[in-house]
Amino acid sequence: MKKFLLKIAQYGFIALLLFNAIAWCNLYFLRNSSFYKPQFLYHEVKETNFDYIVIGSSIGLTGLNTIQMDSLIGTKGINLCIDDTGISSNYLMLQHFYNQKKQAKYCVLAMNHWDLATKKPELSTNDYRFLPFVSEDFVYDYYSKLESGYFKPLAFSKYLPMIGVAYYNSEIFYPSLVAKMKPNKRNRFDEKGNYSYPVNAGLKEIPFKTTTLKWNNPYVDKIKELCDAHNTKLIIYQAPIYKTKVVNSNTAFTFVNHSDLLNNKNDFYNAIHVNKFGRKKVSAEFAVVLQNLLKTNP
Numbered sequence: 001m002k003k004f005l006l007k008i009a010q011y012g013f014i015a016l017l018l019f020n021a022i023a024w025c026n027l028y029f030l031r032n033s034s035f036y037k038p039q040f041l042y043h044e045v046k047e048t049n050f051d052y053i054v055i056g057s058s059i060g061l062t063g064l065n066t067i068q069m070d071s072l073i074g075t076k077g078i079n080l081c082i083d084d085t086g087i088s089s090n091y092l093m094l095q096h097f098y099n100q101k102k103q104a105k106y107c108v109l110a111m112n113h114w115d116l117a118t119k120k121p122e123l124s125t126n127d128y129r130f131l132p133f134v135s136e137d138f139v140y141d142y143y144s145k146l147e148s149g150y151f152k153p154l155a156f157s158k159y160l161p162m163i164g165v166a167y168y169n170s171e172i173f174y175p176s177l178v179a180k181m182k183p184n185k186r187n188r189f190d191e192k193g194n195y196s197y198p199v200n201a202g203l204k205e206i207p208f209k210t211t212t213l214k215w216n217n218p219y220v221d222k223i224k225e226l227c228d229a230h231n232t233k234l235i236i237y238q239a240p241i242y243k244t245k246v247v248n249s250n251t252a253f254t255f256v257n258h259s260d261l262l263n264n265k266n267d268f269y270n271a272i273h274v275n276k277f278g279r280k281k282v283s284a285e286f287a288v289v290l291q292n293l294l295k296t297n298p
Contacts, residue, residue, distance in 0.1 A: 035175050035185060044184065052235075053078055055080050055093050065279055079194045083126060088122075106232065106235055207243065235253075240259060241271060
């Protein structure tokens, strides 16, 4: 019986090493690819100095076209927004940006007003995309703090990568194989990090409403502090929302309010995202704002 148990332990240990070795390779393949936005910044983006960067969720990803803006005002910017993320995730991306020894004059935070009102942020849907960098202290600390419960697959992956890879298998394991074969393939964004939604004819008419911002999310101040530490000026950006006007009374931040910039439903993919036509109009308007800021406060 004792020999049997020793054999089981021996085979179990070998299996543990094997599975972790495979998982380590999965994360290595992803880390050295452009598939997700964090890896894109690490693997493909060679520039170190930018006039501005855009961080945020899908609202910023699909709302501000850095290629268009740069062509209009002669700047150098990049879109680092990730869909299905919150302001806490945007803070993580900003940490990741500075950790790559990169700098920016301005940081544009494209936020959601409901996320801004969140007092206790939780892990976002797509935060797993930073998993290949879990060995970095700031990523591990983020996972440790925001993952709920006793079982924390992302944080535990710092020591046992097989846990995170197995838990997020369809989002990590299979993309890692794609990354191995096509390391420069990007997951729905262009060479400057942008993506646009198509035209959607199904947007329904809704009554006009007004909402007042509630500045509860603690990660806004964290982002501001991180920007200040790197001599980056922070811009809080409110993207267009169909039939909605956002009211802001907080003067502590540079705030650009485009909530009611567009009124035509043909410019929207859904109530909170512009389509490719709306993106063109919004990007042109924001480029003017950014140009004026760069002139008055370079």
